[in-house]
Amino acid sequence: MKRETYENIEIISLEARIDQDGSEELETLLQTCYEEGKYNICIDLTNVKHMCSSALGSLVRIKSKLNDKDGDMKIIISNENLMRLFQTTMLDKVFEIYESRRECLSIFDEYFERF
Numbered sequence: 001m002k003r004e005t006y007e008n009i010e011i012i013s014l015e016a017r018i019d020q021d022g023s024e025e026l027e028t029l030l031q032t033c034y035e036e037g038k039y040n041i042c043i044d045l046t047n048v049k050h051m052c053s054s055a056l057g058s059l060v061r062i063k064s065k066l067n068d069k070d071g072d073m074k075i076i077i078s079n080e081n082l083m084r085l086f087q088t089t090m091l092d093k094v095f096e097i098y099e100s101r102r103e104c105l106s107i108f109d110e111y112f113e114r115f
Contacts, residue, residue: 001029006042009108011101013044023055030062039071042104046078056091063095072096074104 001022002013010033018026033041043059045051063073075095077083086092098104 001025003029003033005038006105008038008040009105010038010041011044011105012041013047015047017049018051018055020052020054023052023058026055027058027062030058034062034065034069039066039069040108041066041071041073042076042101042108043073044076044101044104045082046076046101048082049079051082051085056085056089060091060094072108074098074107076101076104 001015004011004013012026012029012033014022014026030041041062059073059075066073073095075086075097076099077086077097078099083092083097086095086097096107098107
């Protein structure tokens with residue numbers, strides 16, 4: 001997992017398979033971002049092939065907390081199988097999903113320009 005900051009957006013990049021151990025690490029990292037007041041997060045799943053259900057649950061839990069603080073979490077998915085997972089679990093209705101980092105960050109930029 002890699003954490004970067006772009007202006008006031010945290011970018012979390014994940015790789016390969018996110019299993020139970022990876023899920024716990026992800027939850028800790030997202031909770032740290034939240035506690036630091038980083039309420040706008042972009043999750044880059046471009047290089048992820050599979051995510052376990054607990055990792056998906058972590059994303060939903062933190063997104064709910066972020067929304068309570070007028071923040072948001074957006075997802076980048078370019079893998080067709082991973083996209084099917086989000087569609088099957090109906091998480092594509094919960095998260096805004098983008099195909100590239102540039103597209104995801106530009107949506108955040110448009111949001112900030114309005115305020």
